[in-house]
Amino acid sequence: QVKLVESGGGWVQAGGSLRLSCAASGSIFSINEMDWYRQAPGKQRELVARSTSGGSTNYADSVKGRFTISRDNAKNTMYLQMISLIPEDTGVYYCNVERAYWGKGTLVTVAS
16 A cells, blocks of 8 residues: 655745655555656646656656656655746646556646
């Protein structure tokens, strides 16, 4: 049983910054892949950022240069640093581990 808990979401004006966290606990001892997804109302859930234990990262074109994914392997925690936020970034952000486990999400609202 793996539990993922996101935190750090909230309301921010366009141009602002937020830092999201995702803590993993339970029956997991090492994590290869940790991903961030987001979903706006009425839209498909999309992959925002991906980080692997090998050190590689990938970002959606819409967030490149503005979002940074990082991880603390000792704490089984990953982060998403978001800067220069725009209203299109609004949505529920979810963490995903090993393409199998999901958190319940944290809401990010960017006001124009």
